[in-house]
Amino acid sequence: MPPELIIIRxxxxxxxxxxxxxxxxxxxxxTTETVVVTALLVAxxxxxxxxxxxxxxxxxxxxxxxxxx
Numbered sequence: 712m713p714p715e716l717i718i719i720r721x722x723x724x725x726x727x728x729x730x731x732x733x734x735x736x737x738x739x740x741x742t743t744e745t746v747v748v749t750a751l752l753v754a755x756x757x758x759x760x761x762x763x764x765x766x767x768x769x770x771x772x773x774x775x776x777x778x779x780x
Contacts, residue, residue: 712720
């Protein structure tokens, strides 16, 4: 058997073993799901903070410091 086919056969065997391990544990995907949800929440929080900072800076720039009427 050519070496390329041996490598491909080994790859498929490794994938099959890992797939079987994942299917045997129903909670295996929970960690990944938690990481994705946490990343989305962080992105939303950063967006909200950015909007608030932009509004505060805009309001601060509108304050008159000339001392006139």
